[in-house]
Amino acid sequence: MAKQSTIRTPIVCVMGHVDHGKTSLLDRIRGSSVVSTEEGAITQHIGATLVPIDAITRMGGALSKVSVNVPGLLFIDTPGHHAFTTLRARGGALADMAIVVVDINEGFRPQTIEALQILRNYKTPFVIAANKIDRIHGWRVQESQPFGKTFAQQNERVQGMLETKVYELVGKLSDLGFNSERFDRVSDFARNICIVPTSALTGEGLPDILMVLIGLAQRYMTENLKVSTDGPGAGTVLEVKEERGLGMTLDVILYDGILKVGDEIVVAGNDQIIETKVRSLLKPRPMKEILIEERFERVKSVTAAAGIKVAAPKLDAVIAGSPLQVIRGGNRDEVIERVRHEVQDIQVNLSDIGVIIRADTIGALEALSKELEGHQIQVMRATVGPVTRHDVIEAGTIKDPLYSAIVAFNTPVLPDAVDTLADVAMSHVSIFEGGVIYQLLDDYIEWREEKKQELERQQFEKLVMPAKIRILPNCIFRQSNPAVVGVRVLGGKLQSGVDLTLPNGRKVGRLKQIQAKNETVQEAEAGKEVAISIEGPTVGRQINVDDDLYVDVPERHVKVIEREMLDHLSPSLREILEEFAALRRREDPFWGK
Numbered sequence: 001m002a003k004q005s006t007i008r009t010p011i012v013c014v015m016g017h018v019d020h021g022k023t024s025l026l027d028r029i030r031g032s033s034v035v036s037t038e039e040g041a042i043t044q045h046i047g048a049t050l051v052p053i054d055a056i057t058r059m060g061g062a063l064s065k066v067s068v069n070v071p072g073l074l075f076i077d078t079p080g081h082h083a084f085t086t087l088r089a090r091g092g093a094l095a096d097m098a099i100v101v102v103d104i105n106e107g108f109r110p111q112t113i114e115a116l117q118i119l120r121n122y123k124t125p126f127v128i129a130a131n132k133i134d135r136i137h138g139w140r141v142q143e144s145q146p147f148g149k150t151f152a153q154q155n156e157r158v159q160g161m162l163e164t165k166v167y168e169l170v171g172k173l174s175d176l177g178f179n180s181e182r183f184d185r186v187s188d189f190a191r192n193i194c195i196v197p198t199s200a201l202t203g204e205g206l207p208d209i210l211m212v213l214i215g216l217a218q219r220y221m222t223e224n225l226k227v228s229t230d231g232p233g234a235g236t237v238l239e240v241k242e243e244r245g246l247g248m249t250l251d252v253i254l255y256d257g258i259l260k261v262g263d264e265i266v267v268a269g270n271d272q273i274i275e276t277k278v279r280s281l282l283k284p285r286p287m288k289e290i291l292i293e294e295r296f297e298r299v300k301s302v303t304a305a306a307g308i309k310v311a312a313p314k315l316d317a318v319i320a321g322s323p324l325q326v327i328r329g330g331n332r333d334e335v336i337e338r339v340r341h342e343v344q345d346i347q348v349n350l351s352d353i354g355v356i357i358r359a360d361t362i363g364a365l366e367a368l369s370k371e372l373e374g375h376q377i378q379v380m381r382a383t384v385g386p387v388t389r390h391d392v393i394e395a396g397t398i399k400d401p402l403y404s405a406i407v408a409f410n411t412p413v414l415p416d417a418v419d420t421l422a423d424v425a426m427s428h429v430s431i432f433e434g435g436v437i438y439q440l441l442d443d444y445i446e447w448r449e450e451k452k453q454e455l456e457r458q459q460f461e462k463l464v465m466p467a468k469i470r471i472l473p474n475c476i477f478r479q480s481n482p483a484v485v486g487v488r489v490l491g492g493k494l495q496s497g498v499d500l501t502l503p504n505g506r507k508v509g510r511l512k513q514i515q516a517k518n519e520t521v522q523e524a525e526a527g528k529e530v531a532i533s534i535e536g537p538t539v540g541r542q543i544n545v546d547d548d549l550y551v552d553v554p555e556r557h558v559k560v561i562e563r564e565m566l567d568h569l570s571p572s573l574r575e576i577l578e579e580f581a582a583l584r585r586r587e588d589p590f591w592g593k
């Protein structure tokens with residue numbers, strides 16, 4: 001029999017900054033019609049909500065004339081990027097599309113940007129919900145209406161205000177490299193991100209956001225959404241939960257094929273692969289039957305895409321985010337291998353030298369590493385779980401001090417790791433912790449910049465800087481042992497403890513001390529007149545009034561300065577360095593090269 005294929009319901013995740021309205025938007029989408037039993041009504045799945053295409057077209061949003069064969073939209077009930085990155089399918093993101101909710105009055109916030117970066121990395125299509133339009137001063141609410149209708153009812157001032165705010169979002173998106181436009185002015189979804197003004201509170205614009213998602217799926221994803229309706233089921237574990245009377249259960253989002261009672265399945269535990277057999281499949285009971293004691297309704301089978309609760313033996317060790325695959329026919333070994341591969345095969349490019357990263361899930365680890373990669377920050381090791389003492393020690397031995405860091409996303413630092421960090425030998429190691437990737441990255445980059453400057457400063461301090469001085473007339477304070485003479489610094493920076501030389505290369509002696517106005521100083525800038533003591537020469541023999549002397553910068557130092565510090569030198573230092581090097585290169589063209 002030929003394999004049947006059909007277009008499955010696309011899976012949608014809602015993301016955005018705290019309090020911008022993710023939960024409210026999902027609640028509003030689920031709406032009151034969850035209780036309705038009529039054909040084509042919105043139905044509650046395990047961990048997800050199915051909005052069928054009929055329900056969407058009935059709402060009458062823009063684009064409702066588009067012919068559609070996408071059966072509807074399956075919304076993951078847990079909003080936020082953590083859910084998005086945890087839920088993986090075949091190494092990528094489980095969600096086919098996303099809504100990024102932005103409070104139109106507040107604009108972009110760190111987690112908005114983070115959501116966009118994650119979506120870009122996963123190449124996931126998305127739409128922007130410019131939410132809370134009802135908060136715009138003077139807004140006249142048109143309950144549940146499509147945007148076009150409600151916009152037409154607003155006065156000119158309010159319309160203008162909304163336009164300004166939408167354009168602010170367009171500008172911000174453009175800074176991040178995305179072209180965008182208000183959805184009703186977008187003709188090509190591939191080129192422009194749609195911005196849909198919405199209110200999760202009043203339902204305004206909601207019909208449009210659903211329609212735009214359908215449009216996106218219809219035009220750009222139908223190939224990806226083809227599934228076999230009779231093939232072996234494949235899904236992702238959303239949650240592992242103990243249920244009264246059922247024991248340990250898995251909340252699963254099935255994205256391909258069919259899952260039946262009695263199926264042999266493979267899932268992943270922390271460090272093991274688990275094979276078991278589906279005892280029962282459970283759906284939430286419709287709300288109106290809430291009085292019936294049992295909360296779940298048993299079904300014989302489910303077809304993708306769907307959210308379903310799976311009861312089976314041996315589920316205690318299963319991890320959230322694990323793949324779930326059905327064994328069918330003789331493919332047991334292949335399925336086990338595939339699950340193992342998906343869990344272990346973290347898509348992170350590792351380098352010999354780099355930061356150590358930690359996260360609570362594989363998906364989060366991947367998201368973090370992709371962000372680091374995008375900023376040319378190398379990763380040496382990437383593992384799931386809390387930060388350990390071993391991590392700190394490893395970070396402490398990295399040769400490049402700019403990588404002596406651990407970046408921990410959504411995962412704790414164990415007490416013995418904190419103790420180890422307090423050790424003086426580890427004082428150069430830093431740990432960056434937090435729940436916002438974008439913030440973590442900023443913190444690390446800031447630390448790295450500071451460290452880089454500090455290292456440069458240290459290196460700079462150790463280097464002998466070039467200077468040129470002239471011995472002044474009437475300022476010979478002592479002939480020799482040491483010679484003490486007045487000089488003018490013609491250029492560069494004169495420091496004590498350096499060797500001096502004549503332009504012809506003859507050595508003069510060591511500069512011991514610099515005095516300015518009878519005070520000992522460590523250095524003197526170009527233009528200054530100071531007294532210096534020189535160990536070695538006698539005035540009138542090796543040196544004379546009006547002689548020009550150079551600081552004898554060691555060849556090794558010239559090399560470092562020319563190669564790495566030229567940009568940091570003042571024009572005067574540069575000039576004298578060039579002069580001095582040119583004198584030396586008259587004898588040996590490769591001197592200091």
Ligand SMILES: Nc1nc2c(ncn2[C@@H]2O[C@H](COP(=O)(O)OP(=O)(O)OP(=O)(O)O)[C@@H](O)[C@H]2O)c(=O)[nH]1
Nearest residue numbers: 017018019020021022023024131132135199200201
């Ligand atoms: N006026 C108005 N208020 C809204 C709208 N959407 C959300 N709110 C309010 O904004 C607050 C935060 O909304 P939530 O839906 O909890 O936001 P969230 O993004 O899910 O927040 P977290 O779950 O904390 O990340 C709540 O008080 C909502 O009632 C809207 O469109 N208009």
